[in-house]
Amino acid sequence: MRTSFKKAVAVIAAVGAVSVGGASVASASTVGQIAVPDVVGYSAPVAVDVLENAGFTSVRVAGPYGDSAETTVTRTSVADDAVVAENTPITIFVDPW
Known part of the structure; x- marks a missing residue:
């Protein structure tokens, strides 16, 4: 037993x-797989819109000027054209910092 x-x-x-x-x-x-668009040279608000419109759900801007149209994106935490999950966190780095 x-x-x-x-x-x-x-x-x-x-x-x-x-x-x-x-x-x-x-x-x-x-979870969908999406290619990261190239947003270098855009302002931070435009870059956020482009990434969110592409389908990314976790986008943030590093630095105190994230809402300013006077910023220029210098790089992102995930390389452009990389294919990643839509919930992958993406950080946008801008100038001026």
């Missing part, structure tokens, strides 16, 4: 592990 109980617990644990893993795979497959 103990052996059959252990087998039952092992089967339930295996089924649970497959279920959890399957949910993770299903969740990961729903």
Whole structure:
């Protein structure tokens, strides 16, 4: 009787592990992959709009002048043309800092 109980617990644990893993795979497959547009030279507000319009959901500007149209994007934390998940955090670096 103990052996059959252990087998039952092992089967339930295996089924649970497959279920959890399957949910993770299903969740990961729903995140879209997007190419990062080149926003170097844009103002910070325009760069944010371009990245968000491309589908990115986690865009931020480094520095105190993130809302200023007087800024110029010098680089981003993810290289342009890289293909990444839409929820990948992207930081925009601007001049003046």
